Amino acid sequence: TGTGANSQPTHWVKVGVHDTFEPSTVDAKDGDIVRFRFLPRNHSVTSCDLETPCVPNGHFDSGHQFTFIQNSTTSVDYPIGNNTNPVYFYSKQEGVCQKGMVFAINTQADTFASFSAKAKAFSESTYGNGTAGWNLSTIANSTVLTTNFTSVVNMTKRKEIAIPARIWGRGGGAVLRKRWF
Numbered sequence: 001t002g003t004g005a006n007s008q009p010t011h012w013v014k015v016g017v018h019d020t021f022e023p024s025t026v027d028a029k030d031g032d033i034v035r036f037r038f039l040p041r042n043h044s045v046t047s048c049d050l051e052t053p054c055v056p057n058g059h060f061d062s063g064h065q066f067t068f069i070q071n072s073t074t075s076v077d078y079p080i081g082n083n084t085n086p087v088y089f090y091s092k093q094e095g096v097c098q099k100g101m102v103f104a105i106n107t108q109a110d111t112f113a114s115f116s117a118k119a120k121a122f123s124e125s126t127y128g129n130g131t132a133g134w135n136l137s138t139i140a141n142s143t144v145l146t147t148n149f150t151s152v153v154n155m156t157k158r159k160e161i162a163i164p165a166r167i168w169g170r171g172g173g174a175v176l177r178k179r180w181f
Contacts (some may be wrong), residue, residue: 005139008033008079011040013103015065016043019096021089025112028105034078038065043091045103050111054090054097066094069113080105088115098122 009032014022016039028034034043047060062076086107090097102119104112 007050010035012037014039015091016041019091019093019099019101021091021101024116025107026100027111028084030080030082030084032080034080034105038067038072038074038076040067040070041073041093042066043093043096043101044080045089048088048090050086050088050115051118053088053102053115054092054122056092057169059087060089061092065099066114079106086111086167090119115157137175 004105009029011026011028011032011034013034013036015036019041021036026034042064044064045060045062046056047058048055049057060078065074065076067074087105088107089105091101093101097119100116100120100176102116104115107115130161
């Protein structure tokens with residue numbers, strides 16, 4: 001947490017440290033700002049409900065923020081208004097929510113522990129496809145990269161394929177599965 005001259009209190013949260021939010025919770029007051037700083041890889045800050053972690057609730061989504069730079073200045077602000085009720089978030093990068101990559105503002109320690117445990121027990125099949133941050137796309141007659149960035153595939157027929165969101169960079173990309181169809 002920090003403040004500057006004539007500025008709002010700012011709570012800094014690192015996104016992506018070993019697939020975590022650091023810190024995992026903050027207490028913020030009306031007028032504060034929670035600033036999410038994105039570290040290398042491809043993560044998001046996506047709001048969800050306490051009872052359904054890893055499922056977006058549509059209130060807030062930073063989109064995927066892809067960066068290669070360790071000291072990146074890529075950040076997204078979440079201003080705290082006059083409602084200081086608990087707010088819950090996760091990263092929609094594939095598989096990390098289920099590893100416990102969740103975050104909360106203004107929550108109790110025991111409530112956060114329960115929220116984190118629910119995220120780790122999350123099953124995509126419970127909520128349908130796409131809830132963990134991927135989308136399915138169709139690409140015709142295109143050259144695309146595979147998930148490891150080393151292979152190139154030339155599509156000669158119209159096929160539904162999956163491409164990692166990180167290839168498309170910022171804004172969520174266009175993929176849902178890591179396998180080819």
